[in-house]
Amino acid sequence: MSAPLDIDQLQTFIAIVDSGSFTKAADRVFKTQSAVSMQMRRLEERVGKQLFIKDGRGNRLTAEGEKLLNYARRIIRLNNEAIAAFDDNRLEGTLRIGTPDDYADRYMPEIIGRFAKTHPNVELYIVCEPSVDLAERMHRGELDIALVTHNPRERMSDVVRTEPLCWVGSANHPLRDDAPIPLAVGRRDCQWRQLACSALDAGGRDYQILFTSWSCTVVxxxxxAGMAVSVMPESALRTGMKVLTQADGFPPLPPVQIGIMKRPGLSVSLMNAITAHISACLDNITPAAVDDDLDGDVKTYARIYPRQRAGQILPGW
Structure with a gap:
């Protein structure tokens, strides 16, 4: 009978892929870099395939490494679920989570899925509202955790992700040069709307707000549809959208940060568990991939997850 794969080696393998280097992976798995390298040599010997090849100063997955990665993630998830199922001290209760509509669309499916599998006895109560309203709910004690746009001038939160904020338009409907910029944005208290309008005002660009909604689906x-321009974080870009840059007459925007608000008095075990899942899921989201058209003047975007082969474009989400 063939020897089973080693769980510890698979965890290290995943850490290398997710962190991007053997050195960073060593910190994540609390091992020396030489121990990490030894584990990967043993894993390669076990599967009989080369998993990494040199790429400049770094390493990248081989085709066989990409194949193993999918299995490794599934094995580790199943292992964690099995351990949780027999844990007499497993978490129980209700966890009330708040998130804006656009964050729920991009991040919550994976967060909820991972948390529910490892903590099946915890009921999740999800509220979708703008960050401003979620902060008010947190102050009233109506939520335990809130995923919000970090804005230290208005609310305190722990930053868990930073990414570019982009101007976006339709790749299939060019803007008129002789008309004010039509905007689709959030409500007046939306931080991204305020950043967009301030940048256009500073640049002397005429604009008109045509659509206002806190729903990312509407925006x-x-x-x-080519009816408006908006601002979105890089991970939210969708197939069919074009990023508008200074070459198109749009001023640069500051990056956005995603933060976590936590209710004082929340169970430390519950808080640590959900925070760990949120951080892990956000870390697993890579920057949007670019697919240039034949003319080279339109770039469309789709999100890529770590399990996807580098450069592979998904049809959307």
């Missing part, structure tokens, strides 16, 4: 629909 994205207006952009894809």
């Amino acid at each position: 994205a629909a207006a952009v894809l």
Whole structure:
């Protein structure tokens, strides 16, 4: 009978892929870099395939390494679920989570899925509202955890992700040069709307707000239909959208940060568990991939997850 794969080696293998280097992976798995390298040599010997090849100063997965990665993630998830199922001290209760509509669309499916599998006895109560309203709910004690746009001038939160904020339009509907910029944005208290309007005002660009909604679905629909321009974080870009840059006459925007608000008095075990899942899921989201058209003047975007082969474009989400 063939010897089973080693769980510890698979965890290290995944850490290398997710962190991007053997050195960073060593910190994540609390091992020396030489121990990490030894584990990978043994894993390669076990499967009989080369998993990494040199790429400049770094390493990248081989085709066989990409194949193993999918299995490794599934094995580790199943292992964690099995351990949780027999844990007499497993978490129980209700966890009330708040998130804006656009964050729920991009991040919550994986967060909820992972947490529910490892903590099946915890009921999740999800509220979708703008960050401003979620902060008020947190102050009233109506939520335990809130995923919000970090804005230290208005609310305190622990930053868990930073990414570019982009101007976006339709790749299939060019803007008129002789008309004010039509905008689809959030409500007046939306931080991204304020950043967009301030940048246009500073640049002397004429604009007109045509659509106002806190729903990311409504805003994205207006952009894809060619009816308006909007601002979105890089991970939210969708197939059919074009990023508008200074070459198109749009001023640069500051990056956005995602933060976590936590209710004082929340069970430390519950808080640590959900925070760990949120951080892990956000870390697993890579920057949007670019697919240039034949003319080279339109770039469309789709999100890529770590389990996807580098450069492979997904049809959307």
